Amino acid sequence: MKPTFTKIHEALNWASSFLEKQNREPFAAELLLRDHLQMSRAQLYASMRDEWTDERSKTAFIKDVYNYAEGTPVQYLMGYEYFYGRKFEVNEEVLIPRPETEELIEGVLKRKKEHFPSEAKLDVVDIGTGSGIIAITLALENPALQITASDIAEESLEVARKNAQNLEAPSIRFIQGDLLTPFMECGEKFDMIVSNPPYIPEGDMEDLSDIVKDHEPIRALVGGADGLDLYRRFMEQLPHVVKDHALIAFEIGVGQGVDVAEMLRKTFQHKGIQVEIVHDINGKDRMVYGRF
Numbered sequence: 337m338k339p340t341f342t343k344i345h346e347a348l349n350w351a352s353s354f355l356e357k358q359n360r361e362p363f364a365a366e367l368l369l370r371d372h373l374q375m376s377r378a379q380l381y382a383s384m385r386d387e388w389t390d391e392r393s394k395t396a397f398i399k400d401v402y403n404y405a406e407g408t409p410v411q412y413l414m415g416y417e418y419f420y421g422r423k424f425e426v427n428e429e430v431l432i433p434r435p436e437t438e439e440l441i442e443g444v445l446k447r448k449k450e451h452f453p454s455e456a457k458l459d460v461v462d463i464g465t466g467s468g469i470i471a472i473t474l475a476l477e478n479p480a481l482q483i484t485a486s487d488i489a490e491e492s493l494e495v496a497r498k499n500a501q502n503l504e505a506p507s508i509r510f511i512q513g514d515l516l517t518p519f520m521e522c523g524e525k526f527d528m529i530v531s532n533p534p535y536i537p538e539g540d541m542e543d544l545s546d547i548v549k550d551h552e553p554i555r556a557l558v559g560g561a562d563g564l565d566l567y568r569r570f571m572e573q574l575p576h577v578v579k580d581h582a583l584i585a586f587e588i589g590v591g592q593g594v595d596v597a598e599m600l601r602k603t604f605q606h607k608g609i610q611v612e613i614v615h616d617i618n619g620k621d622r623m624v625y626g627r628f
Contacts, residue, residue, distance in 0.1 A: 339398060344373070345384040347394070351401045358405040365401065371414045372397040407546045419469045422476070424499050429491040430467040431556040436616050437532055440587045440623050441473050443614060444530055448478070451583050451627050452527065456480040459579075463515055463531040463570075464488070466556060468496030468508075470530055475505045484526075486511040486518065489555065515566070516573040525579045532587035533566035534559040563589050567596050571603045580607075584626040593621030600626040 339354075341347045351365030370380050372393050388394055400413045411417040411432045416425050419433040420441060426432055452458055461484045462471035471485035485508055487493050493510050500508050511518050519526070536557050541549050548557070559566050567586065574584065588596050593613035600611050607628040616622035 342387055343384070344369070344380070344386050344388050347388060347397065348384070351397075354401065355405055360405055361410075364404050364410045367410055368397060368400050368404065368413065372400070407550055409547050409551055412551060420473045420477075422473070422503055424467050424469055424472075425495060425502065426467050427495060428551060429489065429553060430495050431552055433467065433469045436622050437469060437587060439614075439616050440530070440532065440585060441470065441477070443623055443625060444474065444528070444583070444585045445477060447583055447585070447625055447627065448481075448528065452581075455527075457482055458527040459525070460484070460528040460530065461486065461516075461519070461526045461577075463529065464533050464556070464566075465496050465510075466492050466532075468499045470532065471496070471508055472500050472503055472505045474530070475500075475508055476503065479506045481528075484509045484511060486513050486515075488512070488514050489553075492553075492556075515569055516577050520573060520576045525577050527579050527581070528583045528585070529574065529578060530585045531570070533570070535563045535566070535587075535589040535592060537561060537563040537589075559589075563592060564595055564599075567592075567599055571599050574603060582628060586624045588622060588624055590620045590622070593624055596624045597626075600624065604628055 339350045341350055348365055348369055352362040355365055356362045370377065373380065375383065403413055404410050409432055411426050412428055416423050417433050420438050424433060458481055460474060460481050463486055465471050465485035465487045468485055471483050474481055475483045485496055490512050493512055497510055534555065534557050536559060538558055538561050541558060584600065586596060597611045597613050600609060604626065609626045609628040612625045613621050614623040614625065
């Protein structure tokens with residue numbers, strides 16, 4: 337039965353209550369309402385007693401609330417998510433940006449200054465770019481960086497290119513290919529290599545929310561039986577594409593820090609690599625950095 341409401345606060349009350357009964361996040365009601373009304377949070381709360389007279393937008397809002405209750409991520413319904421203070425378009429061809437990846441960006445920018453204090457123009461590659469959040473954010477935060485973004489899926493690259501255009505990012509080169517293979521084939525090398533690869537173990541997929549496992553692209557989530565398959569492949573390829581003075585940065589899954597750090601140490605032991613395992617704001621191992 338279609339809900340009936342005439343005022344904005346009634347729409348919010350209905351949606352929040354309905355989602356809570358469906359064991360979904362009630363706050364999604366506010367996000368969807370603001371999206372359909374094209375209002376900021378302050379504008380929404382100032383308009384709570386106003387009439388909602390546009391039946392078309394009201395119907396669309398109700399449809400989205402039902403779709404979210406059935407498991408579609410709210411970010412896909414709205415078509416965007418904010419990352420590092422910027423609005424990125426997303427769809428079911430790309431992973432939804434997570435706050436933890438903002439910490440990866442901060443770590444890369446910090447270590448760039450430490451490791452390359454006198455070098456401005458550096459060649460950087462973001463592997464598995466998805467929606468482009470890492471490549472685009474690095475380009476906007478440090479326009480001197482010469483950035484390449486790659487992904488195995490052309491559908492993901494289409495989203496990344498559109499985000500780069502929308503956000504007026506400096507010229508980013510987009511390449512379709514499997515991990516570092518395109519660059520190995522042409523002999524290209526980089527100063528900085530950054531990646532947030534798929535790292536969820538296959539056996540953990542069933543424990544994920546249906547909002548994640550049934551809608552976000554599996555190719556961006558699963559990293560083999562133990563979640564480390566992509567890191568192992570990186571270790572085979574990295575020596576062929578890094579310059580003599582380089583910074584490598586990975587986002588990792590919880591509990592994978594020691595394993596990925598050891599892989600880097602073994603791969604670049606001859607270069608005297610310095611490896612760090614860094615925890616996120618929640619105290620979980622989330623990033624591994626290597627530099628030599």
